[in-house]
Amino acid sequence: MSVQEVEESGQSAAPQEFVLNFLGLYVFGRGEREERKGAPPVATQVFLSVLGRLGISESATRAALNRMVHRSLLARHKQGRTTAFHLTEEARALLRRGRDRMFSPAPFDHSEGIWTVLSCPVPESLRNVRYHIQGRLSWAGFGVIHPNVWVAPGRVDVEEVLRDLPTQDATQDALELVQAFHGTPATPSRPEQLVQKAWDLEALRAGHLAFLGRWEDTEPPLTDALPQLLLLHDDWGRLLRADPGLPAAYLDDDWPSTRSTHTFQRLQALLASHADQQLSALLDPPSDPSAGQATTANRRSDSQAS
Known part of the structure; x- marks a missing residue:
């Protein structure tokens, strides 16, 4: 499967999606910073740690990394006995295409009537x-x-x-x-009929309500800010792929997209700075005199991902 097929499927492909979301945060930030062109590759052990907090097994993470290399999403680097990965240009293009809307203040709004x-x-x-x-x-x-x-x-x-x-x-x-x-549209076109024919409005509403059911009344633990932010981005991305942002004139008065947007933005603001700190700690951990044995073990573990 190519990068286009992953993108076009419109489906969550966890743990691959979590790897992409994690690298999106690492390389692109949260939409307000320049792309990090020279971002160093990320070691296997970092992915194991992050995805492990999401309940994804070590074997599933390693398999996902290998599949993403074969699908031209990741490139593998060997640093001694340690394995690390970075985004390919195809994967960067994939992430760029979605991030403007992901962090838009009004992702479901469009020019009126166009x-x-x-x-x-x-x-x-x-x-x-x-x-x-x-x-x-x-x-x-x-x-x-x-x-x-x-x-x-x-x-x-x-x-x-x-x-x-x-x-x-x-x-x-x-x-x-x-x-x-x-x-x-011009007469005799009836845009409301076109909307109902082209999109399953009940399915779109159900997608919003499912998102709200998971997140609207949630106060995620800040000690798990990074994995919680990855879960949030995964859910939000799937919702954006499903709902293109239809004109309010053709939707019910209680259409839930505004609630969904407010929910995402509230949690994004709540989790972002704590997630950044946890991301930095993972990628640049403090020196520890006892870390030598752990580093050796990690390198031995990393070699299995190749």
Whole structure:
């Protein structure tokens, strides 16, 4: 499976998703700092420690790291007998695409009345490319209103959505068939009918209510700020992939997206600084005269991840 397929699946892939979320915090911060271009690789033992706090076994973490190397999400480094990993350029691009919306103050809001309509008549003979294109569109919030016709709220940058598709001769042929437009609905179109046809509103509501049920009345322990923040980001990312942010005019008055946004932002503010401290302690632990034996054991353990 390629990085595009992981992205396009729209599914939580724990523990792989937790590894990506952790490295997203490490390399990109929480949306307010520049990307760390020269961030050193992260040792296996750090992943074992963090994911272990999430209840993920050592064997599952090691297997996830190895799979992510094979899927071009991670690159492996050997430092003596110690193994470490860093994000590939493909994985950095994957994370960049989602983080602006993740930390947006209004992730479910769009320009009033503006829609993106896309015609995607990719033939059966190019079904592999069509699969990748349609996966990207679903991930970006598009819904299908007719065969080969997709719609999304707001002014979506379709070129960015379809950038870096798997390289093959048929890809350019398929992209030449794609046509995208920005505009507003006109009579006799009824946008409320399009919304109901393109999206399962009850499923979207259920996704919000599930998120709120887990987090709205929660006060996570600050001693576990980093793993709690990773859990929060995983849940929030899946909710954002499901709900593109539909216009309020076509939703019920009690639509829960505002509550979900407030809940995420409250917990993000609560956990962030404590998570940063725990992240720094993991990556740059204080010197300890007795650490030599532990370091040797860790290096022996790390070698198993290769």
